[in-house]
């Protein structure tokens with residue numbers, strides 16, 4: 178038996194996506210920059226995929242810059258905007274951001290660019306007041322706040338925060354990697370100037386993503402070479418990956434309601450069962466969250482121990498974000514929310530996906546109850 182409940186880490190490639198990609202790995206191998214017919218055929222596929230991704234977030238195709246994933250899109254926007262900003266300008270990021278923002282921000286700070294980290298409340302929400310304070314503190318040219326958090330699933334009011342950023346003259350960026358395909362994501366409605374996306378969270382391939390930008394937004398590229406992607410991300414395009422991203426984007430658009438309803442049902446069932454376990458604390462339960470995500474802790478049990486016990490039962494969950502789990506450090510997101518360290522060490526994330534079933538939720542809960550009982554017994558025997 179194998180039950181995969183870690184869709185915020187990555188999703189399997191949908192067979193429709195794979196079918197669309199395969200011809201671009203073998204038969205249609207022309208370089209999209211070549212002027213001959215195989216090249217033109219590849220270019221056409223590239224532009225079709227760009228239109229599919231653009232449609233999902235409600236922008237013009239020319240606003241989509243393909244990258245190697247969410248990490249590169251996040252690095253590109255921070256370096257790209259700050260590289261052209263006035264020498265005394267700073268930037269703001271929220272304390273909740275993914276490591277690809279936080280570490281890129283630290284590297285910029287180390288090179289002398291002033292950074293302000295905006296703090297969040299106990300539910301993992303960034304208020305417009307705290308955001309405004311952070312912007313004022315730093316003469317900010319740029320602010321980056323994620324749309325939905327990968328650990329808690331908490332969704333920020335980006336439209337409101339964008340207004341605040343614009344009124345201060347700062348470029349507003351949102352990392353929408355986790356939100357895409359799990360809730361409506363519309364660039365205009367969010368009022369942002371830039372947005373990061375990734376294919377492998379929406380049943381597309383790994384190693385491909387996009388930075389979506391407002392028309393006229395000036396960015397300093399990170400790479401130099403040819404003129405690909407309007408000069409903002411040069412290098413021969415990952416054509417099969419981009420084609421896969423396009424198809425995954427179209428599927429995400431067509432199936433959004435069905436997917437969110439399905440995951441919502443699974444989560445309700447899981448949370449009802451979890452609430453009956455006295456040692457369980459569900460993080461940010463009252464906040465607006467992605468419908469597929471539960472982040473919780475069991476008092477007295479380490480998340481990594483629970484993860485391994487569930488893994489032995491064939492159930493894959495996460496003890497935090499995939500990039501930081503295994504680091505031995507409690508989640509920076511929970512720390513930012515003021516969660517006590519001992520509880521933060523117990524954090525486990527379950528993230529549902531399209532193919533999960535109610536039966537799998539029941540198997541998860543049965544396994545969890547068994548593991549929690551035996552681990553707590555073991556703890557009290559040692560005490």
Ligand SMILES: Cc1ncc(COP(=O)(O)O)c(C=O)c1O
Pocket residue numbers: 185186245246247248249251275277323325326327352354355374375376377384385386
């Ligand atoms: C919120 C968020 N941003 C960015 C990324 C990085 O995306 P990628 O894996 O495509 O580099 C992730 C991946 O876990 C993520 O969850």
